[in-house]
Amino acid sequence: SDNDETESVSSEASEPFKLGLILVGPRDDNGWSQAHFEGASHAIEKVGGEMIVVDKVNPADSPNITVPQVVDDMIGQGAQLIIATSDDMKDGILEAAAAHPDVPMIHASGDSAWTDGKAYHSELPMLANIMGKMEYGKMIAGCAAALQSDTGRISYLGPLINDETRRLVSSTYLGAKHCWTEVAGKSASDLKFNVNWIGFWFNIPGVTLDPTVVANEFFASGTDVIVSGIDTTEAIVEAGKRASAGETVWAVPYDYEGSCSEAPSACLGVPYFNWGPSYLDAIESVSNGSFKATFQWLGPDWKDINDHDTSMIGFLKGDGLTSENSKELDKFTKALGDGSLNLWTGPLNYQDGSSFLGEGESATDLQIWYMPSLLEGMDGPAE
């Protein structure tokens, strides 16, 4: 099986750039890890370098390798930039960065380099963070779900619970609520939005809940659109299976541009990360010595959110979406882009009814990033 051969492209540069990429899942998961893998490959091709990839770096799949260990070995092989691509690698990458303070590293989805963040590590000058403003992608996803749903029952297949997942599921809800009430003009009370958490980013038999079972249970309980928040594609697979059996159900996968391919007709579209450009910048800054421990939280390029060279966040519409819904969705996306529509505006309450944003108040990045709870109107545990 040569699908996981180490990428290597000859280059005119004296000695080619070496990138070390640490993935939490398999590089071919049609989701989070594959998005990173292809983004990085894209970037490394551009500069003509080599990439050392280790995937499935998590205690369940690889009990005998830890992040610091991988980092050591990568540096040993001359990696000039290390990218650790999971929130689960936080402790590991911090330990490694402390051990190699002068090696450029990126922790995708971390906040250790955010000066006003809660977990700022001033002592790590070379550990940067990159994350995309997936909130927008999720809002679009939520909108698509609401537009297409007949029953008004939308379920979110959640991974584990933390700040990131709370803000993403909330964004989905905001998008859904807006399009359900404002666009489709139905009453808010008819919209049921619930979330179940499996306990990790992907299925670990015996440890997490089985996403396939969860998805099934969603559909059985009357849901007709599942929005996936996990790294892998169980939701869309289940939706496809039921759709092919004649049921009118859909799903919105996550993370990876290509993930609709597992069941195109049941796919309403996929909000995805396009890591290529940001990784390319990072590589170049390393080569010209300007790399610094910056915190980047990048949004879409509103000119064309699906532009591979410029947009960090994209949304690729799926065949499941009817043409008129697709038009509505474009309008919605445009409104988000030109700032005429900011869903993070009050009045908004938390699940428990306490106030999150007052009338007319709109949320700061800090408030959004460190989302402490779910929003009023959503069902499901918040921690």
Added chain:
Amino acid sequence: MFVRNDLLFLGLGILVPVCASMLVFLFVDAPPLRATELFFEGAFGSSQRMGDTLMIWVPLLLASSALIITFSAGMWNIGIEGQIIAGAVAASFVAREFEASTPVVLTAMIVAGLIGGMIWGGLAGLLRVRGGVNEIFGGLGLNFVATGLVVYLIMGPWSRRGIASTGGTEPFRPQAWFPTLDGLRVSPLSVLLAIGVLILVLWFLSRTSYGLRLRATGKNPLAASRFGIRTDAYLLLSFLLAGGVAGLAGVTQAAAVYHRLVPSISGGYGFLAILIVLLAGFRGQWILPIALFFAAVSMASFQWQLQLGLHSSLGGVIQGILVLSVLLLSGYRAISYMRKPISEEGDA
């Protein structure tokens, strides 16, 4: 001629797995020679790498030590994974709850791990002796329960603030980390612990009267009871001891490897250890090298992935082939001996 036969089988025992492995390499089109080279580099190439190999060696040694105890009593201790986990949980509890100097905390963690493992092992033993539940079934069940327990703790009482993830608990305070020499990840303490325990276990089994009675029970319970041995008590004892030793593996995993509690803390080493002990033919002295070899393969497997881009489970396949072929060969050998006319019965 028996000797010649032995040599023949020894040769085959080495040759067959090696050839099979080479075939596998070719199948996944990896250069066998480079892979072999990487095996040594990856496992022993640098002090760092050796250290990492030892890091895998430690839990394997401890788990194997636990298993020879139960095997000596004629029991299949499939519950070992759960016993490792239980030990880790108990140790983590100490690490989280007690603030004290490193020596104190570590001692407390080791003791706690020992007890935790004993409890879990004891449960399997009780089920077998009192409940009439076959130890394989009971052990399996307890493994799942142990995982459930860890997940519950990690998601619930011991979860990180504002987070509900099976990813793991907060890292322990540094006082609860096994000390390491700088530049190495492996803790000399855990290596000493593992070797010490193995020696202790072998000593117990082969030198003490309790060990002797335990072995007698395993080999022929009926005859053993004729010698006045309370066989049930000894079955239980074997599970308690094995559980305790396995619990120590849990301690090292938590305090010397992950420095926190994760659901898969046992790393499947318990199961792998079963293979090691089978391969060692239940003979203790062989466990040291075989466990080391298995650890080396696991490390090499990582290098194969890193440098040849091979699949991470290649190492496991090779380990499997090795044990399977040796097992089958031994069986073939046994029956080919049986065919020979039985030596003279009776005496004049």
Added chain:
Amino acid sequence: MSLQLRSITKTFGPIVANDSLSLTIESGEIHGLLGENGAGKSTLAKVLSGFVSPDSGTVELDDEQLKLSSPSAAVSSGIGILHQEPLVFLDFSAVDNMLVGSPRDGNHTKDLAEEHLLKICEQFNFSIDPLIPVQKLSVGERQQLEIARLLWLGARVLILDEPTTAISGSQRENLFQTIRSLAEAGMSVIFVSHKLEEIQEICSRVTVLRQGRIMGTKHLPCPTSDLIDLMFDRELEPQGRKSSDSLGSICLELCGQKVTTHFESGKVDMTFRTGEIVGLAGLEGAGQRDLLRSIAGLDDTVTEGVFFRSRDIGDDSYIHRMQYGFHYLPADRGREGLVDGLTITEHVALASPQRSIATDWKLSREESKKIIDKFSIKGTPESVPASLSGGNQQRLLLGLIPDNPTVLLMEHPTRGLDIESAAWVWKYLMSLTEEGTTILFSSSDFDELMTYCDRIFVFFEGAIIQELASVEATTERLGSLLGGVK
């Protein structure tokens, strides 16, 4: 119709179980096979029923040669065997038992089986509910079931190997009725037994085996003494152990002790004195083993009313009684006596009461060396039971007897030993009695019993039918008592 055996020979290693036996059995005849333990009766039966293939020799039924390659082959050629412990399936119903392995053709269906069973039941007045699980049937009924099955499969020759050792008197009567009427119906029956009385009762002829050879065939009835002469070789009467005066105080008492054999069980009231040697004679399963085990306090036996030095030890476990110096020497060395896989040294360590945690292996090794020399065991301290011959295993068992036991309970103490070493062993055992050990042992060797016992109890069907002082014991007397003839 007649069954002809031509020079059947079967050996197991050095043992010649059957030594070119030739024999003819007429149809309608009930032919007895007589012989002491190990004479070769069962082996012959197994050869005929296809369980073991003979080294040489042929079997003919109506002048056509039979291929007895397997049990089923034997059955299909008309020879069926009824084992002492019938090979039935306990969880199955009676009819299912008839069905298993029967040919799959129109006339071997479940209904026909049931029909046939009921017919047989009524013909020989058995009472077996076709649907009852075999577990619930007594051994006797299981035999009846097997007979019904064999008849159904068209057996013309029926072999019964010690069919009466495990069944009650009434069942035996019933069985004999059945056999007789089968014979009248022209069937040939081979009846293996030790019990002279029975042989006399139903056999028309009897063949006596000794050490695998035919000692003779007699028409019955004939004087029992003739049979005994054939079974056991006459020895000049050995003198008993005339030292009863040297006996000490009462050591062991049994009051209303029940001997729990699988069928009827007799009450026993007896007392044993310090230094006394008591022999228990009887056929396999006549009850002597159960008595020994219940005195030892082993799990599966009734042990009330046992008094050791006039204190009730009825409730004390086997392990507890060991502490009183009781020691039990089982007959089945492999299963119950020795732990295969452990060396002689380890056995010694196991037997010796260890106080310290760490065993002193040097000491145990020295100890085992001593035992090896003392009992002239062909082996080293490191050899395991499997590598020892039966005789040497027995020596090891004897060697493991603790230094001065109070009560020594032994099954067949010298089985598998040659004369000299047996004599030597007994010298050793008697020296123990000088120290005040009381010895109870079961044996099938008359000389042994007569030579070394102060008293002999003879068991028959789970009850003691006679107590003899060794001086009263003669081969004839014992032989006929064993057969239940007073």
Added chain:
Amino acid sequence: MEAATVAIIIASSTPLVFAALGETLTEKSGVVNLSLDGSMLLSAMTGFASAYLSGSVEIGLCVAMFTSATVASVVAFAGIKLRLNQIAVGLVLTYFATKASALFGGDFVRKPGPSIQKMSIPGLEEIPFVGEAVFQQNPLVYLSIVLGFVLFVFMFKTRRGLDLHAIGDRPEAAFSRGINVNLQRYVYTILGGALVGLGGAAFSLDAKMGWSDGHIANYGWIALAIVIFGGWHPLRAMFGCYLFGLIQVSALELQPVLPDLAQVLPIAPFPLMIVALVFINLRVVHSVTDRLGSIGSLIRGRAPSGLGESFWPD
């Protein structure tokens, strides 16, 4: 509970049913094939891979059955011919097959491939509740249910079934009745293995729709446990599988109520099964079940006496 949920429980338990039935058959004959967890993974992989390459589900099913039949035959050969400890061999094979499935399945991870299509049964599907719960499934589900009853009839109502009990319970007696014990043990072990393979395929071609490393780990162990829990009785084993599915689903329903435990509840069946066994083994209970006759024996459930021991006529 809605019919839809019942439908899910039945559908998601189907692979387990195949595996449990297969192992029941094997163990009835006196052989323990402990390799289930591995051979299910391996056959799930080969099944999907071949279906993916050939585009035909049928081929996938066959290959899957062949795969774990092969694994089973290794167990049989080692246990019967080589007289090795069946448990040891089973455990080693579990490990090997698991790793092999991951290694050789690399090219097929999360590839969209062919899958078994739903096939409602006209007429029956209209029955309220039952119709939706049972008769709007795919052929494999129907097969699993039918198989359960077929095996029941085979084991308890036919001559060959009788022989099967015989060789598992008292091989030497079976031999004396002219049954070729070891040959039959080979046959049943391999047949059972094939069913296990069907279970694996039921995962990759239906329940899970595709292949990814270790995604069905543990189900093999669960099946083995259910065999014991099922007291080596096909229908009781089937019941065990559905019970298992039920508890799994209820775990989800409970997540909002007790979020902490939601993760844990899916393993609840295990402690429950153990407790059940201990309870059944209690002397008191024995004395009751003994009186209950056939139902009692169903409740008690008994391991074949010759289980795990090799037999050879001398």
